Amino acid sequence: MTDEKLLQGPIHNVHVELGATFAPFGGWEMPVQYAGTVGEHTAVRTTVGLFDVSHLGKATVKGPGAAAFVNSALSNDLGRIRPGKAQYTLCCTPEGGVIDDLIAYYVSDDEIFLVPNAANTATVVAELQKAAPEGITVTDEHRGYAVFAVQGPKSAEVLAALGLPTEMEYMAYADAEWEGRPVRVCRTGYTGEHGYELLPRWEDSEAVFRALLEQVKAADGQPAGLGARDTLRTEMGYPLHGHELSVDISPLEARTGWAVGWKKADFWGKAALDKEKAEGPKRILLGLKAIDRGVLRQGQTVLRGEDTVGETTSGTFSPSLKVGIALALLDTAAGIQPGDEVEVDVRGRRLKCEVIRPPFVEARTA
DSSP, X not given: OOGGGOBOOTTHHXXXXXXXXXXXXXXXXXXXXXXXXXXXXXXXXXXXXXXXXXXXXXXXXXXXXXXHHHHHHSSSOGGGOOTTEEEEEEEEOTTSOEEEEXXXXXXXXXXXXXXXXXXXXXXXXHHHHHHXXXXXEEEEOTTTXXXXXXXXXXXXHHHHHTTOOOOOOTTBEEEEXXXXXXXXXXXXXXXXXXXXXXXXXXXXXHHXXXXXXXXXXXXXXXXXXXXXXXXXXXXXXXXXXXXXXXXXXXXXXXXXXXXXXXXXXXXXXXXXXXXXHHHOXXXXXXXXXXXXXXXXXXXXXXXXXXXXXXXXXXXXXXXXXXXXXXXXXXXXXXTOOTTOEEEEEETTEEEEEEEEOSOSSOOBOO
16 A cells, blocks of 8 residues: 555644654554654553554444344443443454454443444444344444543543543443543553543544643653554553454454353354364464564464474564563464473574463553
């Protein structure tokens, strides 16, 4: 995709003003870093960081029985939550692969608000529209709302300074206002830190972002880009669609089976996933922590002795641990367990790694 065809978010001019460097991601031109990925990562772990992730999709499912319809389609069980709560869920293929992972906001029995990944929004919306019964409408609202993530130990302090709600349990949300502008505030994030995701209207986004940024800087925090978002989520072992999840990687392989409502009567891919669960997945996602010096990246071969036992799905340098880390799909038949040692082929050199079960660092989402 050429730069001319990349989409831009509602506050692209602000990122330019802040000196961001950009790269394509999911069809959008995204800020990768401002002052530097390591510094931005450290700010999130120690104070607070502010991300613009408005490239994420948004869609509304409305009509009598909308929640029941979404529950019959997506993997997780909406019956476990109530209005005012959000839920991580999966949109699966009939074969048990993952079209996308997304957040579902339970507005009411007749309205569900969805936040899918940028590149997959059109597909998710189309699949839901095709399956929706009469009376239920599925609307793509990709440019209806911005999404800002305020993440880190001082995130509540930032929101409180703007009069926004902070006292809510994890995965709960509240519809609020800032200076007369509606903002949905949810206790969610992709960093492993205490944090919030805010959804203002697209047209209100610059004013909201600038107000947040002022308070983030007052709290010794920084704006943070896609680079820090990736290092933070990799340290937590959180999957990224296209890496740890795809139409060829099932929830069981990716260790996201907890986001499947196994007792539900039906959902897309249920029969295939029930079968895979009974037989056991052929691959499983585990973490690799480098023992030797070297850079781990996606698509590298994992070896034990002379045997190929898997492949890395994501790899990076961990600013928190100061070593290379990776996520990898490993063959279950190899019997590899956390604590074992494997090697990764890094451009023809074997890099020793310890196998661990993520996260690499302790989560502090509470």
